[in-house]
Amino acid sequence: MAETEAPESLRLFFALWPDAATRDALNRAGKWLHRHWDGRRMHADTLHITLAFIGATPAARLETLIACADAVAADAYEFTLDTAGYWRHKRIGWLGAQRVPAQHAELVERLNESLQAAGFPVDVRPQVPHVTLLRNTSGGDIPQCRPVSWTVGEFALVKSVTDPDGAHYTVIRRWPLAPNIAPAPA
Ligand code: 2AM
Secondary structure, three states: OOOOOOOOEEEEEEEEOOOHHHHHHHHHHHHHHHHHHOOEEOOHHHOOEEEEEEEEEEHHHHHHHHHHHHOOOOEOEEEEEOEEEEEOOOOEEEEEOOOOOHHHHHHHHHHHHHHHHOOOOOOOOOOOOOEEEEEOOOOOOOOOOOOEEEEEOEEEEEEEEEEOOEEEEEEEEEEEOEOOOOOOOO
16 A cells, blocks of 8 residues: 555444345335425435444454454344434434334444444444435425334444445345244243
8 A cells, every 4th residue: 555545444334234025115115205205215225224333444443343243142123114204404204113122222232332342433322213215305294104014134234435426335244133933832
């Protein structure tokens, strides 16, 4: 590397990344919300729920970041996304949940603890899990939405690259969650 060249930096976050069927359902929800609120629809292949936003990270720290996620043990869960929301300050329209499963909160907490222990910047403010569906929208009355059921069986580390036509995301690695085995009837 030339002396003047900055060390490579990656913009990273951990997220729930949907399987194809869930992505289609989320994309349909985006189409529906766009009919109500207009704005710019997010591309189907960008739809996700952020678990922990890391931001600009030296590429040399990637292995440490991966080790943080390796150390996280959490259970799979069903996430029912059944409510639309609007944030005026960000001008985004999103899909979220009236009830956040305990396993989701545990996953976020364990990931944050692991990241914090390794010295990564962690935002400890409570977060509202959401899938951003629209940007640059003025929102409106909250319409009644058809729920999207997401079977969450893994989480992912994602790289974000922004170019003039928007953000592009690449999944770098995935981690499975422990399958939920229902207790056998007595
Ligand atoms: P958003 O969709 O609500 O804008 C990639 O940019 C992902 O990280 C998006 O889900 C985005 O949320 C989220 N994100 C971007 N900047 C963030 C920040 N400073 N803190 C938390 N999440 C952020």
